[in-house]
Amino acid sequence: MKQNSFKFKRSLAAGAFFALFSFSLVSCGGGGGATGSDSTASAGSSSDNMLTGAGSSFDNPLFSKQFSEYDKTNNQKINYQSIGSGAGISQLTAKTVEFGASDAPMNGKQDSALSAPVVHVPITEGAVVLSYNLPDVKDTLNITPAVLADIFLGKITKWNDPKIAAANKGVKLPATGITIAHRSDGSGTSNIFTTYLAKVSDEWSTKVGKGSSVNWPVGLGGKGNEGVAGLIKQTPGAIGYIELAYAVQNNMAYAKVQNKAGNFITPSIASVTAAANITIPADTKVSLTNTEAADGYPISSFSWVIIYKEQKYGDRTLDRGTRLVKLLSWMIHDGQQYSSALTYAPLSPAAVSAGDAVLKSVTFDGKPILQ
Amino acid sequence: MDGKNVKLRLGKSYGFQWLIYVLAFACLVPLLAILFYIVRAGITKINWHFLVNIPKPVGESGGGIANALVGSTLIIFVAAVIAIPIGIMAGVYLSENRKSRLAYWCRLCTDILQGVPSIVVGIVAYFWLVRPWDIGPIHHKGGFSALSGSAALAIMMLPIIIRSTEETLKLLPDSLKEAALALGMPFHRVIFKVVVPVGISGILSGVMLSVARITGETAPLLFTAFGNPYLSVNIGKPMQSLPLMIFNYATSPYTDWLNLAWGASLILLVWVLLLNIFTKVITRKWKVQL
Amino acid sequence: MITRSDLPLRVINSSPDAIAKAKARARRSFRQIRTENVFKRTLTIMGLIIIILVLGIMVTLAWQSRLSIAALGPKYLWGKVWDPVQDVYGAWPFLLGTLLTSFLALIISVPFSVSIAIFLGEYHPKGWLPNFLKNAVELIAAVPSVIYGFWGLAVLVPIVRSFESSIGVEPVGVGIFSSSLILAVMIIPYAASLGRSMISLVPSHLKEAAYGLGATRWEVIRSVVLPYTKSGLFAGVLLSLGRALGETMAVTMVIGNTSLIPKNIFSPGNTMASVIANEFTEADKPVYLSALIELGLVLFLVTVVINLIGKKIIDRFTNE
Numbered sequence: 004m005k006q007n008s009f010k011f012k013r014s015l016a017a018g019a020f021f022a023l024f025s026f027s028l029v030s031c032g033g034g035g036g037a038t039g040s041d042s043t044a045s046a047g048s049s050s051d052n053m054l055t056g057a058g059s060s061f062d063n064p065l066f067s068k069q070f071s072e073y074d075k076t077n078n079q080k081i082n083y084q085s086i087g088s089g090a091g092i093s094q095l096t097a098k099t100v101e102f103g104a105s106d107a108p109m110n111g112k113q114d115s116a117l118s119a120p121v122v123h124v125p126i127t128e129g130a131v132v133l134s135y136n137l138p139d140v141k142d143t144l145n146i147t148p149a150v151l152a153d154i155f156l157g158k159i160t161k162w163n164d165p166k167i168a169a170a171n172k173g174v175k176l177p178a179t180g181i182t183i184a185h186r187s188d189g190s191g192t193s194n195i196f197t198t199y200l201a202k203v204s205d206e207w208s209t210k211v212g213k214g215s216s217v218n219w220p221v222g223l224g225g226k227g228n229e230g231v232a233g234l235i236k237q238t239p240g241a242i243g244y245i246e247l248a249y250a251v252q253n254n255m256a257y258a259k260v261q262n263k264a265g266n267f268i269t270p271s272i273a274s275v276t277a278a279a280n281i282t283i284p285a286d287t288k289v290s291l292t293n294t295e296a297a298d299g300y301p302i303s304s305f306s307w308v309i310i311y312k313e314q315k316y317g318d319r320t321l322d323r324g325t326r327l328v329k330l331l332s333w334m335i336h337d338g339q340q341y342s343s344a345l346t347y348a349p350l351s352p353a354a355v356s357a358g359d360a361v362l363k364s365v366t367f368d369g370k371p372i373l374q
Numbered sequence: 375m376d377g378k379n380v381k382l383r384l385g386k387s388y389g390f391q392w393l394i395y396v397l398a399f400a401c402l403v404p405l406l407a408i409l410f411y412i413v414r415a416g417i418t419k420i421n422w423h424f425l426v427n428i429p430k431p432v433g434e435s436g437g438g439i440a441n442a443l444v445g446s447t448l449i450i451f452v453a454a455v456i457a458i459p460i461g462i463m464a465g466v467y468l469s470e471n472r473k474s475r476l477a478y479w480c481r482l483c484t485d486i487l488q489g490v491p492s493i494v495v496g497i498v499a500y501f502w503l504v505r506p507w508d509i510g511p512i513h514h515k516g517g518f519s520a521l522s523g524s525a526a527l528a529i530m531m532l533p534i535i536i537r538s539t540e541e542t543l544k545l546l547p548d549s550l551k552e553a554a555l556a557l558g559m560p561f562h563r564v565i566f567k568v569v570v571p572v573g574i575s576g577i578l579s580g581v582m583l584s585v586a587r588i589t590g591e592t593a594p595l596l597f598t599a600f601g602n603p604y605l606s607v608n609i610g611k612p613m614q615s616l617p618l619m620i621f622n623y624a625t626s627p628y629t630d631w632l633n634l635a636w637g638a639s640l641i642l643l644v645w646v647l648l649l650n651i652f653t654k655v656i657t658r659k660w661k662v663q664l
Numbered sequence: 665m666i667t668r669s670d671l672p673l674r675v676i677n678s679s680p681d682a683i684a685k686a687k688a689r690a691r692r693s694f695r696q697i698r699t700e701n702v703f704k705r706t707l708t709i710m711g712l713i714i715i716i717l718v719l720g721i722m723v724t725l726a727w728q729s730r731l732s733i734a735a736l737g738p739k740y741l742w743g744k745v746w747d748p749v750q751d752v753y754g755a756w757p758f759l760l761g762t763l764l765t766s767f768l769a770l771i772i773s774v775p776f777s778v779s780i781a782i783f784l785g786e787y788h789p790k791g792w793l794p795n796f797l798k799n800a801v802e803l804i805a806a807v808p809s810v811i812y813g814f815w816g817l818a819v820l821v822p823i824v825r826s827f828e829s830s831i832g833v834e835p836v837g838v839g840i841f842s843s844s845l846i847l848a849v850m851i852i853p854y855a856a857s858l859g860r861s862m863i864s865l866v867p868s869h870l871k872e873a874a875y876g877l878g879a880t881r882w883e884v885i886r887s888v889v890l891p892y893t894k895s896g897l898f899a900g901v902l903l904s905l906g907r908a909l910g911e912t913m914a915v916t917m918v919i920g921n922t923s924l925i926p927k928n929i930f931s932p933g934n935t936m937a938s939v940i941a942n943e944f945t946e947a948d949k950p951v952y953l954s955a956l957i958e959l960g961l962v963l964f965l966v967t968v969v970i971n972l973i974g975k976k977i978i979d980r981f982t983n984e
Contacts, residue, residue, distance in 0.1 A: 053604070053606075053611065055517075055518070055612065057600075063432055064431075064432040067431035067432035067603075068431045068432070070431075071430075071431045080604055082600075082601075082602050082603060082604065082611075082612055083603075084600055084601050084612075097505060097506070097516075098506055098516070099504055099505070099506070099516055099517050099518055100518075225625065226625060227625075227626075229622075229625060229626035229627060229628075230625045230626070232626070232627035233625050233626055233627045235627075236627045249627065252432075252628065253627045253628065253629075255627075317506070317515060318515070
């Protein structure tokens with residue numbers, strides 16, 4: 004009877020709709036695709052295999068390689084988004100990611116916004132280099148701290164300014180205008196750079212100050228180290244601060260900077276290692292800028308991965324906390340073998356033992372995860 | 375004197391016409407420039423390898439956009455599943471109730487939704503679906519997910535679907551509905567078996583237009599879908615999408631990433647154009663049949 | 665429960681078989697009415713969902729901005745310095761950037777939009793060439809904004825850079841000017857399509873009367889068509905403006921992203937939408953995040969008001 008066929012078609016349609024609906028719910032709550040597991044819809048918890056982290060673009064080239072290798076040997080996928088140290092910290096605070104990465108340790112204000120204590124694990128040592136776009140200048144430029152501060156304050160506006168020429172005798176400098184490239188997002192790289200400038204220039208210290216996001220007197224903003232490097236590469240006459248790996252990977256020129264001892268140092272693994280040769284406090288929060296070491300590069304820094312000290316929050320399991328801590332432990336030991344190829348300096352033995360100590364203090368439900 | 379005046383006026387008229395022609399067709403110049411450039415830059419980058427692989431670690435060459443393709447498809451599909459039923463039914467509601475107070479406010483809200491900037495939709499979706507929150511006994515875990523991205527996109531699809539459904543159904547003669555009701559058909563069957571099928575071309579074109587619109591949207595996904603270097607089909611977790619990938623790679627300095635971005639741009643452009651062309655074809659085809 | 669009183673009298677007095685059949689029929693029609701009511705209520709709920717959605721958006725925006733509204737007050741809107749480190753939040757650089765880019769884009773695009781509208785509405789309403797133009801213009805609207813931004817970055821910015829060095833301005837390339845150019849291209853279709861439908865609505869007897877008096881084409885357009893569609897064209901311009909104000913991706917890729925007040929149209933700047941996109945995920949202080957949301961609230965209110973005014977004008981025009 005026609006009535007029955009209508010009913011049948013209607014129930015078929017309803018059934019299909021509900022099947023679709025429940026399928027989306029299930030795949031939202033349950034296993035799917037490449038990760039294959041059962042879980043709840045959350046990034047901060049659940050037994051899903053993928054770990055999520057976000058933050059520093061400074062570390063991104065190294066992390067990208069390390070995570071790819073770690074997945075091959077340990078079958079652990081990590082979703083890391085390079086959105087800037089500031090964003091990494093605030094997303095960790097909001098518990099939308101499991102670990103944050105930052106080139107500047109959390110300050111008092113950021114600490115007070117946390118709901119639970121965190122620990123900082125030093126993960127690598129890198130250099131913030133001044134990369135510039137002067138295709139006709141073949142020699143590497145020398146920059147003194149005073150000149151650097153003046154450039155970024157907007158007081159020196161042309162490349163052939165006598166102050167720049169003074170440190171670069173014999174180099175023919177063009178009359179191009181200087182275009183500054185800085186970060187438009189909250190950046191640990193900015194923090195390292197501005198901390199250095201504040202140490203070497205009183206004018207910078209009072210006028211601009213230091214931080215992840217400052218009120219730059221001049222210049223263009225790029226998002227992430229990637230954005231700044233992109234700006235420098237595309238704009239003739241540009242100068243900006245980026246992590247060494249970005250300059251090397253993109254064949255960009257970078258300057259030698261004069262350190263506290265008066266020597267013009269080329270940023271390299273050796274000069275960063277020399278700068279990192281200092282005592283590390285228990286909480287591992289230490290700044291390497293303006294180092295005393297005679298052959299140390301003055302704008303070097305550690306970078307940290309930040310996680311909650313007590314891993315039992317939300318609906319996290321012991322298994323998840325263990326996998327996270329195991330990953331970090333691998334990164335400071337075996338993972339360091341990938342640093343040199345990407346021009347990051349491997350962690351000094353002091354930094355590694357400090358990191359180990361910190362990882363041992365991470366607990367789940369009060370009990371340390373690593374034995 | 376008259377002759378000279380007429381000549382002047384005619385001259386002005388032809389001059390104006392010429393000006394209009396030039397200006398009107400001048401708009402095609404940037405469009406053609408963009409299409410041409412993207413095709414030229416992207417066509418060399420696309421190959422089978424490009425389509426089925428995921429991106430390689432930073433600085434290594436090779437890699438592809440498979441995760442973005444799958445991610446975009448899934449996010450759009452889920453957004454459509456959310457938006458289409460609600461949109462069509464709200465459109466039906468508005469066309470059925472021309473005069474009621476609630477309908478007036480609903481129409482106003484649809485117009486408001488159409489004007490909301492995409493970044494604001496992203497902010498709202500972040501607070502509703504990504505941030506963990508507690509209201510009384512309900513605890514929302516939060517976290518970046520493809521689902522939150524789809525929800526944001528669904529909010530953007532709604533006004534287009536509602537509008538086109540309402541307009542299409544308003545144009546249908548009332549006698550159609552009244553005849554069906556007079557025959558004793560239940561109201562929901564009248565709507566779904568009689569009214570909607572007659573207006574299907576308009577409704578479908580609204581749906582396709584809304585899908586075409588959100589395929590290229592990036593801003594709502596910035597704080598919701600987050601991105602993912604791996605291929606994933608789990609909508610409760612972060613996911614990569616094509617416009618997001620293009621945005622991230624286009625502003626980077628790595629030549630490999632820029633190449634990926636060009637190839638991805640070409641694919642996105644072709645996808646959106648096909649959707650638009652498909653919409654035009656089916657509306658013309660169905661209209662002729664009616 | 666179907667009782668005897670639900671059945672017609674003649675059925676009650678006939679056979680029990682007929683009573684059973686009638687009861688079944690009554691049961692079906694009651695169920696049908698109930699289903700109909702459920703369906704009608706579902707429709708109403710759908711309408712309600714839309715209203716709740718919009719209310720929810722407004723409430724969320726307002727609630728999340730409460731911190732910065734309380735802390736900074738109205739001087740937030742004309743504060744000239746945006747310095748998150750010092751906790752100084754002034755939105756004026758972004759308001760200025762948004763207004764500059766949008767209005768500049770509008771000024772550049774309006775002649776083109778109006779030309780297309782007149783071409784398609786007046787000179788050639790039918791034919792294959794105008795059809796081609798109409799489709800092409802719709803295509804302009806279809807291209808995703810991230811592709812406009814990418815193309816702008818790769819192609820337009822170097823062109824603008826060489827233009828800037830030829831006129832003696834600092835050759836940066838990115839800036840207010842470049843983003844205005846891209847925005848102008850993107851918003852052409854909105855005013856164009858609306859203008860075209862407005863112009864085609866002009867009653868032909870008005871135009872024919874003017875032709876009858878000996879007016880040329882240009883004079884008819886100037887004296888009859890344009891005054892008649894003035895408000896409609898204005899509404900189209902408003903719609904384009906609303907679109908320009910809210911555009912995020914293409915602008916953020918070519919505007920230079922500085923929080924300083926732009927010195928001239930060639931300097932880099934920032935718009936409200938662009939700064940939200942850049943700094944949202946990393947606003948680690950509650951007041952910082954709240955200040956960004958307040959920007960979103962301002963953006964929301966401005967674009968909604970402009971769009972509503974535009975739609976009201978169109979409604980009035982098409983219903984007169």
